[in-house]
Amino acid sequence: MQITGAKVLASVIHVAAAVIRDSHGRILIAKRPAHVHMGNLWEFPGGKLEAGESARDALVRELREELDIEVTDAEPLIQIHHDYTDKSVRLDVWTVSEFTGNASGREGQEVRWVAAAELINYSFPAANYPIVNAAMLPDQCFITGGGNSVDEYIARIVRASELGAKLFILRPLAVSCRVELIQQRLDELEILDSVHLQWHSDWFEGDLESALAFAGRKPHYGVHFQAAFLSSLLNAKAEFQKGSWISASCHGSDEVQMAARSGLTFALLSPVKATKEYLPEQLLGWSGFTQIAEPAGLPVYALGGLTASDTARAKRGGAQGVAFVKHWWA
Numbered sequence: 001m002q003i004t005g006a007k008v009l010a011s012v013i014h015v016a017a018a019v020i021r022d023s024h025g026r027i028l029i030a031k032r033p034a035h036v037h038m039g040n041l042w043e044f045p046g047g048k049l050e051a052g053e054s055a056r057d058a059l060v061r062e063l064r065e066e067l068d069i070e071v072t073d074a075e076p077l078i079q080i081h082h083d084y085t086d087k088s089v090r091l092d093v094w095t096v097s098e099f100t101g102n103a104s105g106r107e108g109q110e111v112r113w114v115a116a117a118e119l120i121n122y123s124f125p126a127a128n129y130p131i132v133n134a135a136m137l138p139d140q141c142f143i144t145g146g147g148n149s150v151d152e153y154i155a156r157i158v159r160a161s162e163l164g165a166k167l168f169i170l171r172p173l174a175v176s177c178r179v180e181l182i183q184q185r186l187d188e189l190e191i192l193d194s195v196h197l198q199w200h201s202d203w204f205e206g207d208l209e210s211a212l213a214f215a216g217r218k219p220h221y222g223v224h225f226q227a228a229f230l231s232s233l234l235n236a237k238a239e240f241q242k243g244s245w246i247s248a249s250c251h252g253s254d255e256v257q258m259a260a261r262s263g264l265t266f267a268l269l270s271p272v273k274a275t276k277e278y279l280p281e282q283l284l285g286w287s288g289f290t291q292i293a294e295p296a297g298l299p300v301y302a303l304g305g306l307t308a309s310d311t312a313r314a315k316r317g318g319a320q321g322v323a324f325v326k327h328w329w330a
């Protein structure tokens, strides 16, 4: 216990928790008992670290004790620091896709396998908002180039989705084209029902309200903003519609922190590696990226001179995954 002035602060409780996925991509959630902290809310299974225990070891032990499963592989997903009124927690969240055994509530707790998109229909503790986003987001984000013709633009998106792309940031075409035309063309394509489309704010000439309203049109729509919009987004936070994904491009620690405070779904952080637009001294490199992304408290994609083959490296460095334009659009 630490005493600062009139305030008595309990030390931070360090917790390891897991987003456990089955072979259908469903995620396991458990209901916290009524009498405990954050009782009756849903959680990602896990628990407190014991003295001297690593987060990974605690995760393996807790999942064995609580669910009767044996973890065979786990990778870090996101770290969250959250101050509740009565305690502060640090949640080390991992993705577990490989385990043996049939998960059951060994301590009598209700457990449920749910589709990632359904997570927003469950009540979690306040700290879990970014964890739910990280659980829903894929590990690659495809940013479109400008495109000189509508047909070519649509064909490239279809081709990428056929190859497994799940998240796109749609930048406006280089030629004049109304957003409704692209929307209509994309809505006709069944293959795009299961992908997420982040419409770039440039489609709306920087009009925040129109952009947010557009994002609310369909469950798989969202809107992506340049960093210049971050302070307006902080003010507009209350207007974000439940389920709409709102994202922003960031270039440093202050911007990423503002994106997190605004409650954005995710951020892009660049430039990690060399691109034509940046001088060598402006590059973050992987260590610079990790310093900003790891404590950010929201999912962050690494961007700048990267391709899909950098995904594992990015995740090791605290990223949700990688974002890229050139290697799929050129």
Ligand SMILES: Nc1nc2c([nH]c(=O)n2[C@H]2C[C@H](O)[C@@H](COP(=O)(O)OP(=O)(O)OP(=O)(O)O)O2)c(=O)[nH]1
Pocket: 013, 015, 016, 017, 036, 037, 038, 042, 043, 044, 045, 046, 047, 048, 049, 089, 091, 125, 126, 127, 128
């Ligand atoms: N496991 C888990 N804990 C969470 C989540 N979100 C969240 O705010 N928490 C908080 C609630 C608690 O304050 C703390 C976890 O403590 P806990 O009481 O479940 O830990 P434990 O199983 O080791 O508990 P105990 O029986 O040993 O007291 O973290 C979550 O998604 N999963």
